[in-house]
Amino acid sequence: DTAVSQTPKYLVTQMGNDKSIKCEQNLGHDTMYWYKQDSKKFLKIMFSYNNKELIINETVPNRFSPKSPDKAHLNLHINSLELGDSAVYFCASSRSVESAGELFFGEGSRLTVL
Amino acid sequence: DAKTTQPTSMDCAEGRAANLPCNHSTISGNEYVYWYRQIHSQGPQYIIHGLKNNETNEMASLIITEDRKSSTLILPHATLRDTAVYYCIVRDTGFQKLVFGTGTRLLVSP
Numbered sequence: 319d320t321a322v323s324q325t326p327k328y329l330v331t332q333m334g335n336d337k338s339i340k341c342e343q344n345l346g347h348d349t350m351y352w353y354k355q356d357s358k359k360f361l362k363i364m365f366s367y368n369n370k371e372l373i374i375n376e377t378v379p380n381r382f383s384p385k386s387p388d389k390a391h392l393n394l395h396i397n398s399l400e401l402g403d404s405a406v407y408f409c410a411s412s413r414s415v416e417s418a419g420e421l422f423f424g425e426g427s428r429l430t431v432l
Numbered sequence: 433d434a435k436t437t438q439p440t441s442m443d444c445a446e447g448r449a450a451n452l453p454c455n456h457s458t459i460s461g462n463e464y465v466y467w468y469r470q471i472h473s474q475g476p477q478y479i480i481h482g483l484k485n486n487e488t489n490e491m492a493s494l495i496i497t498e499d500r501k502s503s504t505l506i507l508p509h510a511t512l513r514d515t516a517v518y519y520c521i522v523r524d525t526g527f528q529k530l531v532f533g534t535g536t537r538l539l540v541s542p
Contacts, residue, residue, distance in 0.1 A: 322475075351529075359517070361476065361532040374529055408475050419466045419523045419530055423475030 321345050322424040324409050330430045331399060338395045339427045341409030349373075349418065350392040351410040352384060355426070361408070367392055368415050396429075404431045435459070435522045441537040444514075450507040452536050454520030457501040462524050465496060467505045469516040470535070476519065479505065510540045 322343045331337055343350065351374075352364040366374035367386040381397045396403060406428045410421040437455040444450040456465060466481040480487055480494045482503070487494045493506040507514055519535040 360534070361470075361519075363529050363531070366529060410475070415528050416525070418528050419464060419481055419521075420478050421468075421476070421530060423477070425475050426473075 320424075322409055322411055322422050324407075324424040324427045326427060327425065328428050328430075330432065332432055333399055333401060335399050336395070336397045337399060337429070338393055339407055339409075339429070341392045341394075341424060343390055343409075343411040343422070345411055345413075345422060346390075347411040347422070348389055348414050349412045350386065350389070351412075351421065352392065352394050353408040353410060353423075355406045355408060357405070365392075365394075366415075366418075373415065399429075399431045401431050404429055435463075435531075436520045436533055438518075438520050438533065438536045440534070441539070444507075444510045444538060444540050446512055446540055446542050447509055450510040450514065450538060450540065452505040452507075452518050452520075452538065453502065454505070455502045456520070456522045459500050459522050460524070462526070463522045464525065465494065465500075465503050466521040466523055466530065467492070467494065468519045468521065468532070469514075470519070471513070471516040476532070479518075510538075512540050512542065514538065515540045 349368045351366045355361045365384045370386045383395045386392045406426045409424040467479040468476045470476045482494045496503045517535040
C-alpha cells in the first residue's frame with residue numbers, strides 16, 4: 319500500500335505540449351510538496367501546499383501550475399513544455415508544516431521533453 | 433543554499449560500519465540535523481534527525497559533536513542495498529522547507 323504515489327512514472331513528450339503529473343498520499347498528512355531533480359541530480363523544492371493552500375512557490379516559471387483539490391492530492395500541470403523541463407519530479411508529504419523535515423517521497427515521475 | 437559540507441564519495445566494505453561525516457559549522461541553536469538517502473532511481477528516504485543528543489533508530493545512529501558543528505551518520509553493518517547518495521541537511525524548526533545539497537555517494541562493495 320504505497321504511501322505517496324505519483325502517476326505517470328514515465329512521461330515522454332514533445333516541446334510545446336502540456337502535461338500533468340498527479341500525486342496522492344494516504345498518510346493523512348496536511349502538507350505536500352513538489353521537488354525537481356535535474357540531470358545533475360540537484361534536488362530543488364518547487365512548491366508546497368498546506369491543507370490545500372499554497373505556502374511555498376520557489377520562483378518557478380508560471381508555466382508550472384500546481385493544484386491541490388484536497389489535502390491528499392497535489393497535481394502539477396506544465397504548459398508549453400521546454401527541453402529544460404526534462405527532469406525527475408518528486409512529490410512528497412509531511413505531517414504538518416512544522417514537520418517539514420520529515421518528508422515521505424514518492425517514487426518520482428521522469429519527464430523527458432524531446 | 434545548503435549549509436552543510438559532505439565528502440563527494442565514500443567506499444565501505446559490506447558488513448563493516450559506514451561512517452558518513454557532515455560539517456555544519458554555522459549551525460544555529462534552533463537548527464536540527466537531518467539525514468536522508470536516495471537509492472538509485474528512487475525517491476529520497478528519511479533516515480534520522482537530531483538536535484544535540486545522539487540518536488539511534490532501526491536504520492542508523494546519528495552522532496552530533498558537543499559544539500554541534502559536525503555530525504556523523506553511522507550505518508553499523510552496511511549492506512549492498514545501502515549503496516546510495518546520503519544527504520545531510522540542516523533545518524530551522526520554523527523553516528517550511530528542506531534544502532538538499534549534493535550529498536555523499538556511498539558505495540558498499542562485497
